[in-house]
Amino acid sequence: MNGKRWLITGAAGFIGSHILEALMEAGQDVVGLDNLSSGFTRNIEAAVQKRTGNARFEFIEGDIRDPAVCERACEGVDIVLHHAAFVSVPGSLADPALTHAVNVDGFVNVLQAAKNAGARRFIYASSSAVYGDCAKLPSREEDSVRAKFLSPYALSKAINEMYAAAWSGIYASHIQCVGLRYFNVFGARQDPNGPYAAVIPRWIDALKNGAPVTIYGDGTSSRDFCYVKNVVSANMLAANASGDVSGQVFNIACGEKTTLNELFSTLKNRLGRQTSGCVHEPFRAGDIAHSFASIERARSCLNYKPIFSLESGIQDME
Ligand SMILES: NC(=O)c1ccc[n+]([C@@H]2O[C@H](COP(=O)([O-])OP(=O)(O)OC[C@H]3O[C@@H](n4cnc5c(N)ncnc54)[C@H](O)[C@@H]3O)[C@@H](O)[C@H]2O)c1
Numbered sequence: 001m002n003g004k005r006w007l008i009t010g011a012a013g014f015i016g017s018h019i020l021e022a023l024m025e026a027g028q029d030v031v032g033l034d035n036l037s038s039g040f041t042r043n044i045e046a047a048v049q050k051r052t053g054n055a056r057f058e059f060i061e062g063d064i065r066d067p068a069v070c071e072r073a074c075e076g077v078d079i080v081l082h083h084a085a086f087v088s089v090p091g092s093l094a095d096p097a098l099t100h101a102v103n104v105d106g107f108v109n110v111l112q113a114a115k116n117a118g119a120r121r122f123i124y125a126s127s128s129a130v131y132g133d134c135a136k137l138p139s140r141e142e143d144s145v146r147a148k149f150l151s152p153y154a155l156s157k158a159i160n161e162m163y164a165a166a167w168s169g170i171y172a173s174h175i176q177c178v179g180l181r182y183f184n185v186f187g188a189r190q191d192p193n194g195p196y197a198a199v200i201p202r203w204i205d206a207l208k209n210g211a212p213v214t215i216y217g218d219g220t221s222s223r224d225f226c227y228v229k230n231v232v233s234a235n236m237l238a239a240n241a242s243g244d245v246s247g248q249v250f251n252i253a254c255g256e257k258t259t260l261n262e263l264f265s266t267l268k269n270r271l272g273r274q275t276s277g278c279v280h281e282p283f284r285a286g287d288i289a290h291s292f293a294s295i296e297r298a299r300s301c302l303n304y305k306p307i308f309s310l311e312s313g314i315q316d317m318e
Helices: 014-025 041-048 067-074 089-094 096-117 141-146 152-170 199-208 228-240 260-271 296-302 310-317
Strands: 005-009 029-034 056-061 079-082 121-127 176-182 213-216 248-252 278-281
Touching: 005 014, 005 067, 014 029, 014 041, 014 228, 029 067, 041 056, 056 067, 067 096, 079 096, 079 228, 089 096, 089 152, 096 121, 096 152, 121 152, 121 228, 141 248, 152 176, 176 228, 199 213, 199 260, 213 260, 228 248, 228 296, 228 310, 248 296, 260 310
Parallel strands: 005 029, 005 079, 029 056, 079 121, 121 176, 176 248, 213 278
Antiparallel strands: none
16 A cells, blocks of 8 residues: 555545544555535544554545546545545435535546546445345345436436446546445444434434434334445455456445344444334335345455444444
């Protein structure tokens, strides 16, 4: 990894700040780009505190919708880890134009700036949302071609994958693009507040405060929960993979399914809040009923294996 310069877009966000932390621990030279719309400078501060050796960090507060900002951020960069996005499924149904502007136009700006700056590899966050209504489980990467998308967010991530595959072909001698389809990532620094908060931080917060947790649906829907340190390792593997990974996408998950009812019991047990109850609300539009990944492709091409399970990830957060 040495001698490289990295760009993390969305560096102030949940996942971006964990990748930043790992790169700081490894003494790397990193530039972070974020407009702080859903990220926080405290995430960056926590990550940069872990710096060792010759680690260097430069922060650019700016918007990926501005091509000039993307060009500046990509100067001298070898590897781009693109994580900035409008991340909410319900939010994307409420504002598809904003979702498109950030997740598609912004994506193309970063991709093009990376290519023009001579970056060798462009790794980007895709999502299990691209499997849409596809009922076949476990989801294999090729299954997404049959999916009907359930939200503008899902569509935007699928369009990202098409751009990345096209750029990997058209500009094959310039840049290699690798997509990582994340499945329900959880971990420290994930914001429990706001209308779009993810289930694990929201429930941990409620349980710690003695409040009931809200389950959308009857609790039988399931997710493949993936601890954030698995995602960090997937990014490092994708950055360093020597095989022909360009233009490909990989599921990044644990390869295990957990119902929301099972998650509720696990969290209650771990946090010692046996008396806490739950309330059920209608299933939310845009949400998929079940997510469960095949991680075989990531295993064989990237040598990826989940280091943490749901339980050991929750334990690591404590
Ligand atoms: N968390 C998950 O479970 C999950 C699952 C699948 C995919 N992803 C993807 O992973 C990436 C990171 O997600 P996260 O969970 O860390 O979310 P996050 O909201 O914590 O991070 C996103 C970051 O992008 C920044 N950002 C948003 N719009 C921007 C813009 N126009 N210009 C510059 N910066 C901007 C935000 O301020 C934030 O810091 C996203 O691309 C998301 O779609 C996340």
